[in-house]
Amino acid sequence: MNLSQVPKLELRHLQMLSALATAPSLGQAADRLSITPSALTHRIREAERRVTAPLLVRERGRPRLTGAGQRLLDAAERCLRELDLAEADVAQGRSIAVEIVRIGASTLSGYEWLPGLLRRLAVTQPAIEVEVALDVSLDPVAALRERRIDLAILPAPVRLAAVRSQQLFRDEMVAVLPAGHARSRQAYLEAEELIDEPYVADVTSTETGREFERLFEPRGIRPKRVRRAGHTEAVIALVRAGFGLTILTRRTAAPYLAAGDLAAVRLTRRGLYLDWHAVLRATDFRVSPARTVARTLAETTGTGVPRSC
Numbered sequence: 001m002n003l004s005q006v007p008k009l010e011l012r013h014l015q016m017l018s019a020l021a022t023a024p025s026l027g028q029a030a031d032r033l034s035i036t037p038s039a040l041t042h043r044i045r046e047a048e049r050r051v052t053a054p055l056l057v058r059e060r061g062r063p064r065l066t067g068a069g070q071r072l073l074d075a076a077e078r079c080l081r082e083l084d085l086a087e088a089d090v091a092q093g094r095s096i097a098v099e100i101v102r103i104g105a106s107t108l109s110g111y112e113w114l115p116g117l118l119r120r121l122a123v124t125q126p127a128i129e130v131e132v133a134l135d136v137s138l139d140p141v142a143a144l145r146e147r148r149i150d151l152a153i154l155p156a157p158v159r160l161a162a163v164r165s166q167q168l169f170r171d172e173m174v175a176v177l178p179a180g181h182a183r184s185r186q187a188y189l190e191a192e193e194l195i196d197e198p199y200v201a202d203v204t205s206t207e208t209g210r211e212f213e214r215l216f217e218p219r220g221i222r223p224k225r226v227r228r229a230g231h232t233e234a235v236i237a238l239v240r241a242g243f244g245l246t247i248l249t250r251r252t253a254a255p256y257l258a259a260g261d262l263a264a265v266r267l268t269r270r271g272l273y274l275d276w277h278a279v280l281r282a283t284d285f286r287v288s289p290a291r292t293v294a295r296t297l298a299e300t301t302g303t304g305v306p307r308s309c
Helices: 011-022 026-033 037-051 067-091 114-124 140-145 211-219 232-240 250-257 289-300
Strands: 056-059 062-065 099-105 128-132 151-154 163-178 199-201 226-228 246-249 262-267 272-281
Touching: 011 026, 011 037, 011 062, 011 067, 026 037, 062 067, 099 140, 099 289, 114 128, 114 289, 128 289, 140 151, 140 163, 140 272, 151 289, 163 211, 163 232, 163 250, 163 289, 199 232, 199 246, 211 272, 232 246, 232 262, 246 250, 250 262, 272 289
Parallel strands: 099 128, 099 151, 199 226
Antiparallel strands: 056 062, 151 272, 163 246, 163 262, 163 272
């Protein structure tokens, strides 16, 4: 919400719309609001002036909301319902989140770590709520610096003065291809063996820590045919259908391999590994909800308290 733009209608106007929608007359709507009919008429006109649109007409002597009034009523009912629920929670002393940590991750992440993180936080940090921002995956660091997210999950540390990186867990990059593919039984694949194969990728730009930077560019080569699919689910669907192969992390690939129609093959003789990092703003690095979430993520992925970079 843009706090510089104050809503034109107040809570009393939202309650008025709700009463007008359900009462058979203006008099009964006024009774429900505990005001006089003349006060209700004044409130209707005030709301119409504020939104510069008629909200109410009379039809056969009964009040009826206009299209604009109905649109505002829909929003009013949602707001009033949420407010009622929130007030009930507070009145009954229920645990509510007081800190929201917004997370964004690289397109390489399959978010397989998210359920474990949420379960642990629910037990150990019930006052912290996590929100996932999917629309920042192409440049999580920019989103972090612009304060659109509080924590970025990336396959490499970030060396910038404004941010700090914490190591989380190690993962391995593997080639994913149909189980019947001629190369699916090899012990490992070199970059040179992949360039003539149709390649399916979620993105084709060079991202830090990813296959184009780590595998292809050091050898001065790239796959000759690259199809961009935009999302991991779409990538897997195309690989399953025989449109090519792709490269994912072993953690991300694991759920898709369970069906048995796909195979994962190591990259290079020694394997191609990466270290996932939590990246925070420098101002949040010492003590903050984002740092707490990063530490909890390190614990749930089996690596303990993360190292700082």
